[in-house]
Amino acid sequence: MSAPREKLVEMRGVKLQFADKVILNGVDFSVQAQEVLVIMGLSGGGKSTLLSILMGLLKPNAGSVFFKEEDLTKLSRPKVNEVRTHIGMVYQNAALISSMNVRENIGLPLKELSDKNDKEIDSIVDQKLELVGLKDSRDKLPSELSGGMQKRVGLARALAMEPELVLFDEPTAGLDPINSKLIDDLIIQLRDKQKVTSIVVTHEMESAFAVATSMAFLQEGKIILEGTPAEFRHSDNPIVSKFLSSYSEHEHSKE
């Protein structure tokens, strides 16, 4: 019997509201090391906000957010910055620095936060670009790349500091099936080969079931179901089954 894996991330009773609008109303979930948790939910349900809280970009009104043993909500800013170096994030719009080329974008965290020299940074950049299959694009500006390529560069940048946790915000949204498959394969590769833990927020069911080792459904500011992909497929929760069946119907109608 294998030893239980450590909890890498845990949210307990996280609440967030802007003025009168409640975004998160007591979110609880945890992620084990080397797991890929897919968070699903309706648009505008607070999934991306959840990732911002995990990155320490937003502070919840109540609750705790643990990364390993440390509660991000109680840490000082230097400590939060230290934790952030162990977390990579792939943004929905890639969020590459538009004035920097691909090489500079990926090398930015290394240049600012590590003691590596330019040669070492260049070698890491090449290695990450090879991983995402964009070695020939190192000198291009983000504006010269397609949406899919930008997301892959975003992933390469997120991996530059060798993070233990990678957060994906709609990684395959708006991509063609080939690029979607490429991103999914990269997430699986990270999980299997590099033992990276991931939290993926997505609407793309095919993608979700391809990469997930566990799933959570966010509805009205709460996680209403957490389980394995198989448990999700056979869930009798009316909202989840409606969400999944809508997707299946949509796929069938496309066929």
Next chain:
Amino acid sequence: MISKLGAFTIFLLQELSSLVWMGRETASEIMERIAKHRAPFRLEHFFYQSNRVGVESVPMVILLSVFIGLTMALLTGYQLQRFGLVTLVPAVVSVSFTREMGPLFTGIVLASRIGAAYTAELGAMTAGGEVDAIEGMGIGALRYLVTPRILAIFCLTPCLTIISVVFGILGGMFISSLLLQLSYSYFYDQVMTNLLVKDVMAGIVKSFLFGAIIGMIACYKGLSVKGGAVGVGAATTSSVVTAVSAVIACDSLCNIFIVTFFP
């Protein structure tokens, strides 16, 4: 009317406290960085911003200063001629340009030229999620983006002010020689006789303040952009209007202070 005034006052205080918060956070990020024995910002970023603020602003500052100096000497000269006091023109032009016009016009030029550029640039980065990405990497967006910009405009505004003063006086000298029959040598001697160290210091100190104010307002407005392209446009307009107003208000307060305590 009173409720509108109240709302405006609250808005003004909120903006001011956010500005102070940004300054404090930037300073604390710098200190944290120094505590880790790391440079608070990259020198190449500072030099790049200095080039934009300083070198690239020189032609516009020279052009404006020459024309303002010229106009000032001409109008003052024609008025003073009626009283037979045209010989006072060099003193009036040099003292008022050094203490007032040089710093003020440099401030206005930089608020519109550099302040707008800073706000638009940081605003586009904020709207595109780039600022969040930098923050999310643990780099410290304020330290990384704001420090080199504010430092560059803080250091370069006095330099541009000196250029503005020199060319303003040269403009006055040129027109005085041409239309007021004051020779170049007389004008020069009068400038050297009437201009005091106190006047030069007043201009320089003011220009440091103007630089800091423009930089802070421009960066704050850029980082607090909401919405897309429209938000960036609105923030840029607001940045220029606020910075120009703040520079003029600060100039008045400085003048009151200087006249009261260093008559």
